[in-house]
Amino acid sequence: MSGDRIPSEASASALWKLDRRSREIFRHIVESYLDTGEPVGSRNLSRILPMALSPASVRNVMADLEHLGLIFAPHTSAGRLPTEGGLRLFVDAMLEVGDLAADERRQIEAQVAGSGGGRTVESVLSEASRMLSGLSRGAGVVLAQKSDARLKHIEFVRLEPMKALVVLVAEDGTVENRLIPLDPGTTPSTLTEASNYLNNSLRGRTLAEARAELEARQEKARAELDQLTAKLVDAGLASWAASGQGGRPETLIVRGQANLLEDVKAAEDLERIRLLFDDIETQQELIHLLGRAEEGDGVRIFIGSENKLFSLSGSSLVVSPYRDSESRVIGVLGVIGPTRLNYARIVPMVDYTARLVGRVLGKA
CATH class of the missing domain: 3.30.450.40 (GAF domain)
Known part of the structure; x- marks a missing residue:
């Protein structure tokens, strides 16, 4: 986004409905709000505008801006603040964005x-x-x-009889901890065997590569591992991707x-x-x-x-x-x-x- 950004169709339409003095008054109302958060009244506006306008003339323009849905009065006797639609018009069509110091x-x-x-x-x-x-x-x-994180280490840590913590470490240093349920009969050796299998077979692969590799070797893996360990292996990989969509956690x-x-x-x-x-x-x-x-x-x-x-x-x-x-x-x-x-x-x-x-x- 830049100062010369082309406004949206709706913003362009609203902008063309404003003449020069309406734009100036609207701009000052918004800029005052962005600076102070407070409503600004017609008397104060008439003092700071680049053209000579009486408070009464300013109030007439403010009434038109309010009719267009660009500003509103938070209280009956207060000044005016921009509406969200007014802010959108200002951001889309009038905001001047410079460079960083x-x-x-x-x-x-x-x-x-x-x-x-x-x-x-x-x-x-x-x-x-x-x-x-x-x-x-x-x-x-x-x-x-x-999605491109490569596995470096995975470990299963029992926290409760039916719950374990999966510690997943990526090669980029990212560490994740996820809780997974345990099946009845899961022993400490089962957790160790699942950790060893993943660390020995899948280290250095991305999640997508690890899952593809596991699927390709599924029959052999089932023969190598008992049923509980195989479930843990699946759960360990699934925990890495649990929050993502399409394998992109x-x-x-x-x-x-x-x-x-x-x-x-x-x-x-x-x-x-x-x-x-x-x-x-x-x-x-x-x-x-x-x-x-x-x-x-x-x-x-x-x-x-x-x-x-x-x-x-x-x-x-x-x-x-x-x-x-x-x-x-x-x-x-x-x-x-x-x-x-x-x-x-x-x-x-x-x-x-x-x-x-x-x-x-x-x-x-």
Whole structure:
């Protein structure tokens, strides 16, 4: 996304309905909201507009903007705030996005690239999420796909008579722990045998390769292993892919949720943030929403009730996919914050971070 982005058909249509002074008044209302979060009135607007207009003339234009659904009055005697539709028009057709300052670029590079070699994929992504949170004062989010993770080690650890922990270690340093049920009669030696079989036979393969190899050798494997061990082998591989679709498991990293509380001004705001925290905790809607960002190039902005996740929380999401050395989308990262995010600053920040993460992971 850039300052010369072509607006959507709906935004272009709405924009053409505004004359020059209507655009200026609308722009100042939105920019004031993004800066302060407070409604702005006709008297204050008349003082800061680049053209000479009386408060009465400003009120007439504001009435027209309200009729178009672009602004609203939170209280009868208050000034005006942009609606979500107004914010969408502003972001699509009027937002001027510049470039990052040199010091911000250096800060992002220092935190994401770190000390260079030896960093795991997970640490790079976690640091990117933490960095985005710190610079934006929102919550930083990263959705990472692990379809190409190669198995290094797998181990089964009994926790309860009928439950075990599967510890999965990838060659990139990623570690996952998953719980699986155990069949009656599973012994410690069964767990050891399953671990040894997977480590000896499938180490160094991706999940897809491991499953294909196991299927190709299934009859032989059944002969080599007893029934309980074979079930554990299947369960161990399945646990790696349990959260993904089509063999593409995903990890969600969220940092800085507490930043979202800094802008809370009223009890209803606190309730909206609580609902957002609940949605983040369940993760599935956020994973689905981030997945939608993979569908196009560049930065995407989701505002308020445009999506199911934020329909009750008054929040926005600015996200961009990041790619590997072969230009394949391998994940998505971005920022969650209030609808009055500083989009002009955060859009280039997210875009630059996504491109930097792609380069760093390409060298990992």
